[in-house]
Amino acid sequence: MQTPYLKTALVACGCLLALSLHAQQMPGQTSSAMQARQMAASAPRDPALKPYFAEFGGKPGLKAIVNDFMINLMADPRTHPFFARVDRERIKRELVDQFCVILDGPCTYTGASMAEAHRGLGITRADFNALVEDLQKAMTKHDVPFHAQNRLLAKLAPMHKVIIEK
């Protein structure tokens, strides 16, 4: 009884591994990286997220959230260096537009692609996660429900591919 079971498990295991490796490798790698680049460049609008736009308080809500988000980023020693010498008002406008577009709100994003905007900054995974924490803090302060926060974060997270350099 155990032997066929072991075989099935081994085969299943092998298949999973093979599929994952395949999906990671060359043709998959380049095309998924390109897709990520395109997606990240245009801030993907997701009609399925429309219901959550209201939970963020619409565009005025997003403005208030992003305002506090930037205050958090400046107060956070991990993220401060990236925002100290930039046009923070412009970045805030672009963040509002970007979040608004993702949540299928009545906005258009006209800023730079995520890759362009972050090129050469040497952003690490830890920096990226620090920014996520500062955004979570701002959203929580403005009473955005945790599960609505995660809907937005799930759209932002893949941008790590074009933002993180080390």
Added chain:
Amino acid sequence: MHTFRTNRTALCAALLLAGFFSAGSTLAADTPATNTGGKLLLTGGVSEIGGAAGGGLTPWAVIGGYGTNDQIGANAFYTRVQLPDYHMDVAGALIGFYNRVEFSVAQQRFNTEKVGGLLGLGNGFTFRQNVYGIKVRLFGDAVLDQDSWIPQVSVGIQHKQNNQEAIVKFVGAKSATGNDYYISATKLYLAQSLLANVTVRFTKANQIGILGFGGDKHNAYQAEFEGSLAYLLSRKIAIGAEYRQKPNNLGIAREDNWYDAFIAWAPTKHVSFTLAYANLGNIVIKNHQRGVYASVQVGF
């Protein structure tokens, strides 16, 4: 016996080291120069009873501690499993390097309470097992790769040494030491606030090794399925359930698969608490071993 004293010393040293690191990183938290704790809250998992980062009963593909790819993370934990007829204490520590490799050590002390007396071993007779683990992340990012179905996948080994060779052999086990080999796939479905883990473990362990390895009924490696499902209630709190399939190698007693339902709370990146209701089924002469699992973890 002598090796066990050495092992205990090593364990104590590891715990102290983790505590020291933990305290150091707390003190240094105000200075931006510190480069630790880059992972998001709870994404390093809690401590599995064998010492690996994971759920309570099963390892996950995550590398323990809060270190990212250019950081080191570490933690120490203490777990108590209180059952109707037995209890088990586990203490251990792990260190994670660069979100790539995890080294762990744990000591399980399984106290037979009055059952020990009934079996002629003496009340409170205790099996001790040391578990040395290594886990390597192969690929994937369980948390950030939200546009891909590819999970984070890791492989690991747990080397286990039970200190009661004569007794485990008397009950039919073939050895007091053994290795478990496992592969884990972990994926966070962030939009749904769900985390799923699947582990396949190749093992000969009887009752995770407390009753030795291999047996009179079977003495070959078997693939056992383990799974965890967690739902994030907030940034700091997750609830979920786990399942761990186990072999049935010994003729003297049936061995059941394990289940639990848990809640984990991480008020900060330096401490987490896990409370679970665990159903461990039959253990030797006692059925229905259902009880409480409580665990505390400190680290960075």
